[in-house]
Amino acid sequence: MTTASTNQAATLPATRSQDMLRTISLVLVVIGIIISAYLSYTKLTNTAVVCAEGDAFNCDAVTTSVYGKVAGIPIAYLGLLTYLFLGALLLLENRIPFLRDYGVTVVFAVTLFGFIYSMFLVYVQASILKSFCVWCLGHEVVMTLLFVASGVRLFRSLRA
Numbered sequence: 820m821t822t823a824s825t826n827q828a829a830t831l832p833a834t835r836s837q838d839m840l841r842t843i844s845l846v847l848v849v850i851g852i853i854i855s856a857y858l859s860y861t862k863l864t865n866t867a868v869v870c871a872e873g874d875a876f877n878c879d880a881v882t883t884s885v886y887g888k889v890a891g892i893p894i895a896y897l898g899l900l901t902y903l904f905l906g907a908l909l910l911l912e913n914r915i916p917f918l919r920d921y922g923v924t925v926v927f928a929v930t931l932f933g934f935i936y937s938m939f940l941v942y943v944q945a946s947i948l949k950s951f952c953v954w955c956l957g958h959e960v961v962m963t964l965l966f967v968a969s970g971v972r973l974f975r976s977l978r979a
Contacts, residue, residue, distance in 0.1 A: 851902040858895035881952035927969040934966035
């Protein structure tokens with residue numbers, strides 16, 4: 820076996836795992852789009868969020884709080900835009916030269932910001948509002964998983 824074929828064989832599993840992480844990320848993005856699209860729909864139509872009501876859960880209290888907007892824009896809209904942007908980055912990663920070179924890093928940067936902001940929102944729900952929104956927590960779990968997947972992808976691409 821030549822050195823070139825040995826190197827090729829060694830990079831094949833790494834490429835497959837990168838592709839698998841990219842596919843997982845795309846699935847998570849679709850889930851995030853569904854969650855944030857639903858929350859955006861409720862904002863747009865001014866309807867109540869379907870929620871598991873209980874002592875700790877009150878989706879309307881969370882989504883209508885002062886923390887539910889940034890610069891007057893509902894967080895649901897910003898979340899939807901973020902997921903759409905991440906989806907576009909992941910889908911175009913192998914097609915645009917800039918994204919071939921820097922796509923993994925850009926996806927990591929966006930998910931890092933999303934993760935940090937999501938953790939801030941969990942803090943707000945737990946400490947300030949003392950109410951949780953199941954939909955918001957779902958988004959925060961999805962963003963955390965996207966952050967982990969993009970971090971692993973970035974680590975592997977830097978090692979390669």
